[in-house]
Amino acid sequence: MRILLIGAGGVGAAFAAIAARRDFFEAVVIADYNVESAEKAAVADDRFSAARVDASSADSVTYLCREHAITHVMNAVDPRFVMPIFEGAFAAGADYLDMAMSLSRPHSEAPYEKTGVKLGDEQFARAEDWESVGRLALVGIGVEPGLSDVFARYAADHLFSEIDELGTRDGANLTVDGYDFAPSFSIWTTIEECLNPPVIWENGEWRTTPPFSEPEVFDFPEGIGPVECVNVEHEEVLLMPRWVDCRRATFKYGLGDEFIEVLKTLHKLGLDRTDKVKVGGVEVSPRDVVAACLPNPAELGPRMKGKTCAGLWVIGKGKDGAPRSTYLYHVVDNEWSMQEYGHQCVVWQTAINPVVALELLANGTWSGSGVLGPEAFDAVPFLDLLTEYGSPWGLQEL
Amino acid sequence: MRILLIGAGGVGAAFAAIAARRDFFEAVVIADYNVESAEKAAVADDRFSAARVDASSADSVTYLCREHAITHVMNAVDPRFVMPIFEGAFAAGADYLDMAMSLSRPHSEAPYEKTGVKLGDEQFARAEDWESVGRLALVGIGVEPGLSDVFARYAADHLFSEIDELGTRDGANLTVDGYDFAPSFSIWTTIEECLNPPVIWENGEWRTTPPFSEPEVFDFPEGIGPVECVNVEHEEVLLMPRWVDCRRATFKYGLGDEFIEVLKTLHKLGLDRTDKVKVGGVEVSPRDVVAACLPNPAELGPRMKGKTCAGLWVIGKGKDGAPRSTYLYHVVDNEWSMQEYGHQCVVWQTAINPVVALELLANGTWSGSGVLGPEAFDAVPFLDLLTEYGSPWGLQEL
Structure with a gap:
C-alpha cells in the first residue's frame, strides 16, 4: 500500500x-x-x-x-x-x-x-x-463521521433487533488555560457547519430544521458530564440510513450554551458573513476578522485540558426484544494524546480512524468497491484494532 | 444670546x-x-x-x-x-x-x-x-446626564427630607422594523461606555465595579414595562453627590439581556478591540468592523417603533419623614418625535434639554459661574419650561 x-x-x-x-x-x-x-x-x-x-x-x-x-x-x-x-x-x-x-x-x-x-x-x-x-x-472515515458509523453497524449486528434512533452525540469538557474563549477547532468551519440547516432522517426521508434546534442535555461518560447539545448538519445522518435500518438518525453537537450563544450573536450581528464589507479604506470578510481575533486552535494543544467524547446513542429493542438504550463511545484525554503523540485530542481522535481503516484494507479484512460509508463494513475487526492501537472504546446502558 | x-x-x-x-x-x-x-x-x-x-x-x-x-x-x-x-x-x-x-x-x-x-x-x-x-x-445638560440631574435637585428640594439613593434608570422598548438587531445609538460608543468600569457613589466616596454588575429588572412606565438594567459608567454618579446629599448614587442602563449578551460576547471574542488586527493583506480595528456590519443608527428613525424613558428613582424619607420611593421620569414616543420634529426619540430627548437650559440662561432665570452641573440650579423653572415645550415629565410612587 x-x-x-x-x-x-x-x-x-x-x-x-x-x-x-x-x-x-x-x-x-x-x-x-x-x-x-x-x-x-x-x-x-x-x-x-x-x-x-x-x-x-x-x-x-x-x-x-x-x-x-x-x-x-x-x-x-x-x-x-x-x-x-x-x-x-x-x-x-x-x-x-x-x-x-x-x-x-x-x-x-x-x-x-x-x-x-x-x-x-x-x-x-x-x-x-x-x-x-x-x-x-x-467516505466519512474520521471519528464523526467514521467511528460513529462503525458503532451503528456494530449496534445493528450485535446489540439490537430493531432501531428507533441512531443519535450521534459529541461532547467535551475541554478548557484552554489563559483564554476566556478559545475554540479547540477552526471557528470558520464551526460557523459554517453550525449555521447550515441541520439534517434529520425520519420515517424514510431526510428533512432539515432551523439551526440549533431540539436542544438536549446529554450526560457524557468518563467524567465529562452533562453538556447542552443541539442538531447540527453532519455526515452520519446521510450515511447511516443507507446501510443500517433505523426509524430516525440525528447528530447533536455538544457545543454548550456559551458557544451556541456566541454563534447566534455572530449571526445576529452579521459577523458570520464571508462576503467583504468596507471598513474605512479597506475591505474585509467579517468572518475572517472573527477568526483573526481568536487564538490559532492548532497551537492550543499544550494549554488544553480535559477530554473529548465521540459516540452513538442507540435506542430500540435489544436482541431479546426488550427496550434498549445504549451509548457506544470513544473518549480521548488531551493530556494523554499530547504526551503519547504530541497532538491535541480533537485532531488525534479524528486521525486514528482512517489509519485503522487503511490497515484493515491493507490486510484484506475490509474490501469493497463503489462509494461506501464505514457502516458498509464489518465493525468488529475495526473496533478490535482500535483497541489494539491503545485507544479502547466503551459502552454504557442509558 | x-x-x-x-x-x-x-x-x-x-x-x-x-x-x-x-x-x-x-x-x-x-x-x-x-x-x-x-x-x-x-x-x-x-x-x-x-x-x-x-x-x-x-x-x-x-x-x-x-x-x-x-x-x-x-x-x-x-x-x-x-x-x-x-x-x-x-x-x-x-x-x-x-x-x-x-x-x-x-x-x-x-x-x-x-x-x-x-x-x-x-x-x-x-x-x-x-x-x-x-x-x-x-456640564452634563442632555437628558442623562441633564434632566436626570434636574430631577435630583427637584427631589431634594420638594419631595424628600433624606435621600438614601439617587438611582438613574434608563430604559426603552424600541424595535427597528426589518432588522434582527439594530441598536438605535452608536455601537462604538455603547461598547465604550458599557465596558468601562461602572462607577458608584456610596458613603461619601466613589468606587467602581466590574462591567454589567448588579443586574436588576426595572419596570418602566407608560407601557414600556420591565427591562433588565445593569450598572454603567455615567456622569450623573459624578455630578449629583456634589450638590445633592445622598448616601448612594447609581446609574443603571436598561440594555436588556439580549444587548448585554451581545456586548459580553464581543468582549469575549476580542471584537471590541480598537487597535488593528491583520486580516489577510489588510489591517482593521475589530470594533470598526462590528460597526460596519450594523445599520447606521442615524438612518433608523422611520423604521423605529416604541418609547424611550429617562428617569431618576429616588429612595429615602419624604418631607413627612415617612419612607418614600419615587420615580421621576420623561418618556418620548418615537412616532411622536418623528412626526413633530422628524428626529428619532433618543436624539430628540437628549437635545431638548440644552435648549431649555439656554432659554433659562438667556432670560436670567438661571445664572452662575464656575463648572456647574444641572443640579446646581433651581429645578422648577426647568421642569415647567420643559412642559411648556410640549414634552411633560411624570412621577410615579414605587
Missing part, C-alpha cells in the same frame, strides 16, 4: 504520527499546498516523503498519484476540496478515503424544512463509476 | 430643529467638521448659519467664537472632544454647555474597585479659573 496523504494540518500531522508506528504500508507521500508543513510532518518516519499539491485541482492530485504509484489517496483537508481530490484519485485509478463528504447547498425556498443538495450527494452520484472499475471510495 | 453649536450629527440636528421654534436667541452658528451636515441643519431657520470646525482644536473653537461674537458654546459632539471645546470657549470668554463630561481613565491596578481619572475630573480641575472670570460651564 502506497498512500498519498493530502493535507498536513492538524489532522494530517496526527495521522502521520499514528501511522509511523504501524507497518502495514510501504510509503506515505505527505502533500500540502504549504510544502513546509508537509516536510515537518514527514520527518516522523523513513517511509514518509513530502510534496506540494494544489488540492483544488484534480489534475494536481492525479499527477502526484501517478508520480508516486499511489494505491490509496487519504484526504485530510477542508471539505471544500472533497470533489477535486475524489476525482483526481479516480482518474489515477487509486482508492480514496476522506473524513467528511462533498458539501451541501440549502433548499432555495424552504431551507429549514427541506434538503437541497445533501452532504455527499455529489460523491454518491458517481458511485456506479467507482463500482464499475472496481475501485473503492470510503 | 449668540450660540455656537458644535456638531451637526443626530443630537445637533435635533437641537437645531427644537431651537428653531423658540425666540430667546439672536443667532446659532452650526459648525461641523463635515460642513454639509452643518448646512443641512442650518436651513431650518433664518437665524442659523453654517461653518466648518475642527473640534479637536481649541484654537479652531476660539477663532469661530470671536468671528461670530459667540456668547454660548454648545458642545454636541463625541465626548473625546470635550476638553478642546471647553478650553476653546474659555479662551474666547464664552459660556459653555455640554451633554457629557471629560472622559475617564481606569485605575491602573484595581480598575474594578477603585476609580482612576473620573468622568469630568479634567473639567472640575479648571472650576476656579471659570469662576474667577465669572464665566459658566454648565
Whole structure:
C-alpha cells in the first residue's frame, strides 16, 4: 500500500504520527499546498516523503498519484476540496478515503424544512463509476463521521433487533488555560457547519430544521458530564440510513450554551458573513476578522485540558426484544494524546480512524468497491484494532 | 444670546430643529467638521448659519467664537472632544454647555474597585479659573446626564427630607422594523461606555465595579414595562453627590439581556478591540468592523417603533419623614418625535434639554459661574419650561 496523504494540518500531522508506528504500508507521500508543513510532518518516519499539491485541482492530485504509484489517496483537508481530490484519485485509478463528504447547498425556498443538495450527494452520484472499475471510495472515515458509523453497524449486528434512533452525540469538557474563549477547532468551519440547516432522517426521508434546534442535555461518560447539545448538519445522518435500518438518525453537537450563544450573536450581528464589507479604506470578510481575533486552535494543544467524547446513542429493542438504550463511545484525554503523540485530542481522535481503516484494507479484512460509508463494513475487526492501537472504546446502558 | 453649536450629527440636528421654534436667541452658528451636515441643519431657520470646525482644536473653537461674537458654546459632539471645546470657549470668554463630561481613565491596578481619572475630573480641575472670570460651564445638560440631574435637585428640594439613593434608570422598548438587531445609538460608543468600569457613589466616596454588575429588572412606565438594567459608567454618579446629599448614587442602563449578551460576547471574542488586527493583506480595528456590519443608527428613525424613558428613582424619607420611593421620569414616543420634529426619540430627548437650559440662561432665570452641573440650579423653572415645550415629565410612587 502506497498512500498519498493530502493535507498536513492538524489532522494530517496526527495521522502521520499514528501511522509511523504501524507497518502495514510501504510509503506515505505527505502533500500540502504549504510544502513546509508537509516536510515537518514527514520527518516522523523513513517511509514518509513530502510534496506540494494544489488540492483544488484534480489534475494536481492525479499527477502526484501517478508520480508516486499511489494505491490509496487519504484526504485530510477542508471539505471544500472533497470533489477535486475524489476525482483526481479516480482518474489515477487509486482508492480514496476522506473524513467528511462533498458539501451541501440549502433548499432555495424552504431551507429549514427541506434538503437541497445533501452532504455527499455529489460523491454518491458517481458511485456506479467507482463500482464499475472496481475501485473503492470510503467516505466519512474520521471519528464523526467514521467511528460513529462503525458503532451503528456494530449496534445493528450485535446489540439490537430493531432501531428507533441512531443519535450521534459529541461532547467535551475541554478548557484552554489563559483564554476566556478559545475554540479547540477552526471557528470558520464551526460557523459554517453550525449555521447550515441541520439534517434529520425520519420515517424514510431526510428533512432539515432551523439551526440549533431540539436542544438536549446529554450526560457524557468518563467524567465529562452533562453538556447542552443541539442538531447540527453532519455526515452520519446521510450515511447511516443507507446501510443500517433505523426509524430516525440525528447528530447533536455538544457545543454548550456559551458557544451556541456566541454563534447566534455572530449571526445576529452579521459577523458570520464571508462576503467583504468596507471598513474605512479597506475591505474585509467579517468572518475572517472573527477568526483573526481568536487564538490559532492548532497551537492550543499544550494549554488544553480535559477530554473529548465521540459516540452513538442507540435506542430500540435489544436482541431479546426488550427496550434498549445504549451509548457506544470513544473518549480521548488531551493530556494523554499530547504526551503519547504530541497532538491535541480533537485532531488525534479524528486521525486514528482512517489509519485503522487503511490497515484493515491493507490486510484484506475490509474490501469493497463503489462509494461506501464505514457502516458498509464489518465493525468488529475495526473496533478490535482500535483497541489494539491503545485507544479502547466503551459502552454504557442509558 | 449668540450660540455656537458644535456638531451637526443626530443630537445637533435635533437641537437645531427644537431651537428653531423658540425666540430667546439672536443667532446659532452650526459648525461641523463635515460642513454639509452643518448646512443641512442650518436651513431650518433664518437665524442659523453654517461653518466648518475642527473640534479637536481649541484654537479652531476660539477663532469661530470671536468671528461670530459667540456668547454660548454648545458642545454636541463625541465626548473625546470635550476638553478642546471647553478650553476653546474659555479662551474666547464664552459660556459653555455640554451633554457629557471629560472622559475617564481606569485605575491602573484595581480598575474594578477603585476609580482612576473620573468622568469630568479634567473639567472640575479648571472650576476656579471659570469662576474667577465669572464665566459658566454648565456640564452634563442632555437628558442623562441633564434632566436626570434636574430631577435630583427637584427631589431634594420638594419631595424628600433624606435621600438614601439617587438611582438613574434608563430604559426603552424600541424595535427597528426589518432588522434582527439594530441598536438605535452608536455601537462604538455603547461598547465604550458599557465596558468601562461602572462607577458608584456610596458613603461619601466613589468606587467602581466590574462591567454589567448588579443586574436588576426595572419596570418602566407608560407601557414600556420591565427591562433588565445593569450598572454603567455615567456622569450623573459624578455630578449629583456634589450638590445633592445622598448616601448612594447609581446609574443603571436598561440594555436588556439580549444587548448585554451581545456586548459580553464581543468582549469575549476580542471584537471590541480598537487597535488593528491583520486580516489577510489588510489591517482593521475589530470594533470598526462590528460597526460596519450594523445599520447606521442615524438612518433608523422611520423604521423605529416604541418609547424611550429617562428617569431618576429616588429612595429615602419624604418631607413627612415617612419612607418614600419615587420615580421621576420623561418618556418620548418615537412616532411622536418623528412626526413633530422628524428626529428619532433618543436624539430628540437628549437635545431638548440644552435648549431649555439656554432659554433659562438667556432670560436670567438661571445664572452662575464656575463648572456647574444641572443640579446646581433651581429645578422648577426647568421642569415647567420643559412642559411648556410640549414634552411633560411624570412621577410615579414605587
